[in-house]
């Protein structure tokens with residue numbers, strides 16, 4: 001698996017330390033969205049559908065440092081929007097590295113060759129290139145031809161400069177298992193340092209609502225893909241084996257939404273990276289005031305089909321530490337892709353979905369108007 005030993009050891013020590021302190025809820029990965037503006041408009045994206053005054057907002061360097069100092073997570077994943085549109089991104093990455101954090105900078109790679117000289121290779125810094133499959137799959141997913149080729153070119157460039165490079169791959173219900181397995185073979189051949197895969201989350205505002213996976217289809221799809229790569233052992237996944245085991249239907253986990261707390265231009269997002277049902281001003285307020293039991297599979301309609309890494313990876317990490325021999329067995333033998341699946345969480349008592357998006361947008365727009373804080377330079381340098 002593609003998790004560097006140093007990173008695995010430091011995260012393991014952090015998790016054990018949290019347990020010894022008796023903390024029931026603690027963060028693992030800060031999900032930072034320092035802007036929503038993007039230079040693509042993907043069909044399955046639920047993050048960029050905002051009016052221009054909100055797309056023009058940025059978290060400052062100081063906001064970004066305050067977010068990690070507040071929450072203390074050992075890892076930061078920077079997403080968006082497209083982070084390379086943020087002028088202060090090199091300083092933000094540097095600021096996190098100086099604090100001893102592991103930094104994953106997610107990008108669609110369109111600007112990578114232009115910006116690469118602003119960054120330096122570091123053992124704790126990884127580029128995570130968005131690639132949702134082979135050329136046909138990815139260009140369809142991002143609704144633009146030629147993006148796959150640019151991303152592969154960027155991977156080669158970053159590797160040649162000595163950077164750690166991984167890909168993040170989101171799969172939808174039209175993913176072909178054989179093509180996906182062949183794509184993972186191709187990615188491995190590029191010498192990637194890691195691969196993360198996840199089913200897409202059915203964002204209520206995504207333009208394409210037809211291609212999101214439900215739980216059963218997710219498990220079947222991942223079984224089919226992983227069976228073509230020795231239960232996943234063929235590929236350098238940088239996510240926990242137990243998360244892959246969960247995707248293949250061998251575990252029925254509850255999510256750990258506080259494991260990946262999300263800071264956006266709205267504040268700390270409640271309850272998780274995928275759902276924006278409210279915002280807290282501080283990390284403490286997020287942890288103390290979120291009604292966590294109202295969310296998760298079986299509790300809330302919008303969670304019914306969620307099996308996304310940002311919700312369940314933290315659960316899988318905790319399960320790995322609770323059951324190390326079981327996790328070792330899966331790592332050695334590969335993920336089981338045949339036989340009965342674990343019984344899933346019943347959905348009959350879940351509360352109905354609430355639709356609160358427009359309220360948040362209106363409040364943010366009013367705040368922007370009030371403070372007149374709109375940046376004059378509305379689009380960062382490209």
Ligand code: SF4
Pocket residue numbers: 255256257271272273274275295296297302303304306307308310311312
């Ligand atoms: S299941 Fe958990 S991670 Fe997924 S949308 Fe619901 S609260 Fe968020």
